[in-house]
Amino acid sequence: MAPKKLQFRTTLQLPAGEAPVVDLGKMLGQTGVNLVEVKRTYDAATAAQRGDIVPVVVSVFDDRSFELAYKTPPTAFLIRKALGGKGSSRPGHETAGVLSQAQVTEIATRKLPDLNTSDLDAAVRTIAGTARSMGVKVE
Incomplete structure (x- = not known):
């Protein structure tokens, strides 16, 4: 199987454990990725840091799959x-x-x-x- 091609990459600064779908939609809507799944994954991974801003690098691939890389708060x-x-x-x-x-x-x-x-x-x-x-x- 051929490796996935990176289609889009961006860094978002979102509140931990409660990412607003509106902000995700503004940045990721044109990629066709499942926004609800991105939100669910982000919220589950950052639930322990509620109240903080946790930057995340979102990589979207050509098959509309995604990968999240978490950073430390600013x-x-x-x-x-x-x-x-x-x-x-x-x-x-x-x-x-x-x-x-x-x-x-x-x-x-x-x-x-x-x-x-x-x-x-x-x-x-x-x-x-x-x-x-x-x-x-x-x-």
Whole structure:
């Protein structure tokens, strides 16, 4: 049997465990893939992370089958979640909050699989840089 040909690939950022069919339809409707099955698969795989935004890479093949590759939540989302609010409207001028070193390390540990480093110290520096660009002070 010949290998399947990739027809379409996109990355979607959806709420974990409750993907809206409307958003799936906007991005995947033209591919002819079964949207309800994509939703069911995504919701089952991300049910444990409810309340988070979980990016997923959706690959649709020429026989209308699909494959989902899950990523870790965006760094900015994890920082906002740790703060319990949002970033500064004027980064560098106003501080949106303070993250402890332990919180930054926890976020870096969670993001490590998706970062371009395997070193935890480099990951911590990357997360701290993102926090600073959002107007968040790191202790």
